[in-house]
Amino acid sequence: MDRIKIIDVHEDVLANNDRAAEALRARLHDAGTLLINLMSSPGSGKTTLLNATLDAVADRLSIGIMEADVDSDVDAYSVQRHGARAVQLHTGGMCHLDAAMCEQGLRELGTQGLDAVFIENVGNLICPAEFDTGAARKVMILSTPEGHDKPLKYPLMFEVSDVVIVSKMDVAEYFDFSLEELERNVRMRNPQVRIMPLSAKTGEGMQQWIDWLLGEVAAWKA
Amino acid sequence: MHELGIVFHMIETLETVAAQNDLTVIGRVTLELGEVTGILPDYLLDCWRWAADRTELLKGAELELHQIPAVTVCNACGRTYATVEHGKICPHCQSPETVLLRGNEIEIATVEGY
Ligand SMILES: Nc1nc2c(ncn2[C@@H]2O[C@H](COP(=O)(O)OP(=O)(O)O)[C@@H](O)[C@H]2O)c(=O)[nH]1
Ligand SMILES: [Mg+2]
Ligand SMILES: [Zn+2]
Numbered sequence: 001m002d003r004i005k006i007i008d009v010h011e012d013v014l015a016n017n018d019r020a021a022e023a024l025r026a027r028l029h030d031a032g033t034l035l036i037n038l039m040s041s042p043g044s045g046k047t048t049l050l051n052a053t054l055d056a057v058a059d060r061l062s063i064g065i066m067e068a069d070v071d072s073d074v075d076a077y078s079v080q081r082h083g084a085r086a087v088q089l090h091t092g093g094m095c096h097l098d099a100a101m102c103e104q105g106l107r108e109l110g111t112q113g114l115d116a117v118f119i120e121n122v123g124n125l126i127c128p129a130e131f132d133t134g135a136a137r138k139v140m141i142l143s144t145p146e147g148h149d150k151p152l153k154y155p156l157m158f159e160v161s162d163v164v165i166v167s168k169m170d171v172a173e174y175f176d177f178s179l180e181e182l183e184r185n186v187r188m189r190n191p192q193v194r195i196m197p198l199s200a201k202t203g204e205g206m207q208q209w210i211d212w213l214l215g216e217v218a219a220w221k222a
Numbered sequence: 223m224h225e226l227g228i229v230f231h232m233i234e235t236l237e238t239v240a241a242q243n244d245l246t247v248i249g250r251v252t253l254e255l256g257e258v259t260g261i262l263p264d265y266l267l268d269c270w271r272w273a274a275d276r277t278e279l280l281k282g283a284e285l286e287l288h289q290i291p292a293v294t295v296c297n298a299c300g301r302t303y304a305t306v307e308h309g310k311i312c313p314h315c316q317s318p319e320t321v322l323l324r325g326n327e328i329e330i331a332t333v334e335g336y
Binding site: 003004005006007008009010011012013014015016017094095096098124126127129130131155156159187188189190191 | 232243
């Protein structure tokens with residue numbers, strides 16, 4: 001029998017993924033396409049926000065959507081009706097997307113002529129936070145029925161996000177949701193994050209989100 | 223399920239390590255696992271058993287976890303503290319200018335095989 005060897009590896013398990021994500025980000029920068037990773041629990045309002053966003057920027061931006069949420073073929077159709085180029089990603093039942101899956105989806109979608117691409121990530125607040133998909137910006141949605149203490153239970157998601165959207169503000173009062181407490185809990189984890197309370201249903205608060213998106217797209221191309 | 227994704231990435235890395243070191247069988251792997259990775263050790267071990275046994279290289283291989291406590295350092299006062307207990311705000315001086323020092327590792331430390 002061969003001699004047993006003990007090898008000192010000391011390699012980050014996600015190092016391969018991180019390298020792939022970095023390369024993808026650089027390529028998308030050259031191409032002038034802003035990739036945004038949209039994350040939330042199931043039912044927090046990702047598809048609804050995307051549809052409202054597509055309607056709001058229809059004559060200003062070309063947008064692509066990659067749907068990864070479990071069982072979301074329906075979502076891909078829904079955003080297509082609102083004028084986006086869309087593909088359904090197949091995560092093989094996995095709880096998150098990694099850079100390789102994302103890259104494959106982008107190839108299918110074709111980024112030519114697109115100003116921005118949104119990933120509707122798998123509905124889950126833990127796993128998607130761990131994996132760099134190659135996106136330039138990370139946006140998470142917390143809906144008011146989920147409660148203002150979520151940042152205490154899922155800290156990483158709130159730490160890695162550039163923007164926290166507080167959705168379904170129109171029903172906040174029925175769920176004893178305190179925006180003030182939410183802001184305090186989020187800032188404890190991530191002092192720099194932008195917090196945007198809105199309702200995709202009534203349109204309240206949508207303007208600052210649209211302004212942010214337009215600004216980020218312009219900055220990415222500059 | 224998140225743990226399964228990690229295991230798939232581990233197996234990918236281990237296949238590279240095996241090729242570089244002329245290993246045909248790996249019998250044991252040690253993994254350093256930080257406290258705030260969000261990974262549940264028991265699930266990880268279950269996923270490992272399931273996925274590793276489906277490869278030639280890692281059939282029956284043992285996975286040993288070394289847990290690493292999370293520590294944050296404060297850039298304002300220079301002191302460190304336990305991350306899980308206090309979060310992002312320094313308990314010594316209340317500054318939010320803090321950085322995670324360790325606790326986020328998912329790192330393959332050593333590999334044993336022939
Ligand atoms: N009241 C209210 N309901 C909303 C809002 N946004 C989404 N919803 C509802 O929440 C449910 C889930 O929304 P959806 O966009 O499919 O969530 P997703 O799973 O994150 O894509 C749907 O019934 C939506 O109509 C909102 O701003 N206000
Ligand atoms: Mg959806
Ligand atoms: Zn301090």
